[in-house]
Amino acid sequence: MSWQDFLARHRAGDVVEGVVVKQVPFGSFVETGGFTGLAFEQSWPVGTRISVRILEIDADRQRFSLTQA
16 A cells, blocks of 8 residues: 555544554554554554554655554
8 A cells, every 4th residue: 555545545533453563662653554653652562453543644754643542
C-alpha cells in the first residue's frame, strides 16, 4: 500500500488494528496498513496486537498519531 492509498482509506477518528513494533520512553510505535504511527505516552509490549484510533494524520511528513481505541 502506498502512502496515498493509506490517506485515501483512513481519516482522523478511524479505528484500525495494528501491531506494536517498537517501545520508546515516550510511547509505542504501532504498524498498521504498512505504515507506523506513534501512540504517545502509551506503553504496550512489542508484538502486541491492538485496536488504535487515529488522532491526527500529517500527510506532508507521512506521520500519524494514535491512541488506544
